[in-house]
Amino acid sequence: MSATPRSAYTARRSSQLSGRSRAREFALQGLYQHLVGGNPPGDIDLYTRDLSGFHKADSAHYDALLHGCIASAAELDACLEPHLDRSWAEISPIEHAVLWMGAYEFKHCPDIPWRVVLNECIELSKSFGGTDGYKYVNGVLNHLAPELRSAEVAADPGGKPRN
Secondary structure, eight states: OOSSOOSHHHHHHHTTOOHHHHHHHHHHHHHHHHHHHOOOHHHHHHHHHTSTTGGGSOHHHHHHHHHHHHHTHHHHHHHHGGGOSSOGGGSOHHHHHHHHHHHHHHHHOTTSOHHHHHHHHHHHHHHHSOTTHHHHHHHHHHHHHHHHSHHHHHHOTTOSOOO
16 A cells, blocks of 8 residues: 555545645655654655645644654554554554554544544545555544543543444
């Protein structure tokens, strides 16, 4: 897999994305570079900021995701592992990066509703990941949400996260 959108639909849709959604796309591309190539965050950041469309992204959210996920990678992996049914080696780098971002936002971005985090991660997985990778991301993050956002999930009018 590559961290490039797969369809014309995705390319058209990206012109309508919010600054935060764009930040997530750029952060995903950077996390992919880190996971696959071992590129250091500073190099990734310099490269990414020169990409077309970056000026429309929420750069503060991009910084938080890229640098926060890389800095807390071991913590995020440990938080996610109890909800996995396979090893990290069996999870694509795209899904791995999306799971990091979801866990990071659940933990560190309380201003973003948990369902928004979940939906954004599903959409990223649909656009950039494997054919059914979004289903796996959905399942893992749905199980993680009540652990990291217990009060918010409990107060959700929709009840429990969907499985």
